Amino acid sequence: MNFDKEIFLKRKKYPIFLFLIILTTGFVFVDLVDGDWKSLENSLDNLSVFFYESLWPPNWKVLEARSYPVCDRNWDILCSPAYIGIIETLKIAFVSTGLGFILSLPLATLASRNLNRDSIAIPFRLLLSVMRTLPSLIWAIFFVILIGLGPISGVMAMTFYTIGYLGKLQYETIEGLSKDPLDAAKAMGLTNFEIIMRVVIPESANNLISQLLFMFEYNVRHGSVIGIVGAGGIGYYISTYLKFLQYDKVMALLIVLFLVVVIIDFLSIKARSYFVDDVSFKYPSFFQRILRRK
């Protein structure tokens, strides 16, 4: 059998490419470490000491009622830092996702190039891009300075980030719509607003709902981070315990947060599966019946 070099290189193009990526990553990593390999050698030992001496076992007192204010509810857990924190995080995530969705949809329709001229679409794309560039944590610092400590700053920060993030997902969905329904509606003489209400939103509704659920799930995870700068939620308690070096309580709160995020992830994936088009078989769903979408 003759060895054809050209065919060999063509067939081996992707493995060679992959090998080059790994090699480059290795070189850059070595360059970053800059000979200081000792710091890496100790890291695992440090982690195990920190884990067993400070983090483990978790301190489940975070599930008990706080000493002040006095608990007036039937169960102690309802007055616990973990419960209060997680509920506040969920509330912040819920309100900011809802507000973000309501505000991002008009902006996304204005940023879509298949609905508007570039002179209109590009400034709105830039606006969404600016809102997305700053992470929610930076927005939170900004609003804590403007409004003060508390969940309202959290809601504002998460809303701003949601607008930027969700807006981008939305205008990409709108731009991915088939041209034909839009052309038919334009030729009929429908106004731009009518086209958005009668064609764009109904045709992309499944994706928009799916993105909304994804954003809620995302905001719950990030809602815990913004609390660290005083914007409310479970992050506030995490940051307080960190300040007082109560790492075992931090660990307990992280476990609670992890469980809540897993549950929300599961519910969100389940709910989103009813709104994704490319599912060959779907069970008749509760959501479909409520929203009358088949």
Added chain:
Amino acid sequence: MSDIVSAVDLKIGYSPSTVLANIDNLQINEGEIISIIGESGIGKTTLLKNIAYLVKPISGKLLVFNSTSYPQRGSVGYIPQKLGLINHETVYFNVLEGAVCNESVFRSITGFHEEKVVDTVKDSITLMDLSHKIDEPIKYLSGGQQRRVAIARTMAQGPKLILADEFLSELDDKTANSVWNIMQEYVKQNNITLIIVEHNIQRALLADRCLKLEKVTDSSSSILVEVDK
């Protein structure tokens, strides 16, 4: 008979450097059924889009309803190749999209539709024999049924000019002929002008006039000629 579409020295395409077709003279009268044939990529769809004001001509004069400005709301019905239906929505919702052209934008958006508009929608659906599918989403209908929904949407709109782009493609002969007959009967009864892009020559020759876009030697663009029947 008045001119519905007229064009003189019209150049169509997507950029001045790549003109798809040169149309020296085109006159289409009220109530005429015109079919346009030609190879793929020769500019048939672009010509329809120019008439529908979806694409601007590169140069030349194009008059629709004796005017160069955008036609009156609802006067042009356009059925794209893939029909342009809203797949997730029901037959009723899709047909209503055509009918809202006959009421104010406020009513169309708020959903407070006039009674006559709702009646038109129901009548069009009944006429297309889709009453039993009225609440069915488009994506669950067969190709033939989807085409009937597209016709019902246009009927409910009540346009003076219908532009249909290969909307019978992908259908078996029996279904295509039945849909074509329904369309032909409807436009003749209501004195509507129909311009249809068609691949099937036999069906195209059933129109009042058949126009062909064909390549000219020594030129990258095509010209429009009338086919002798």
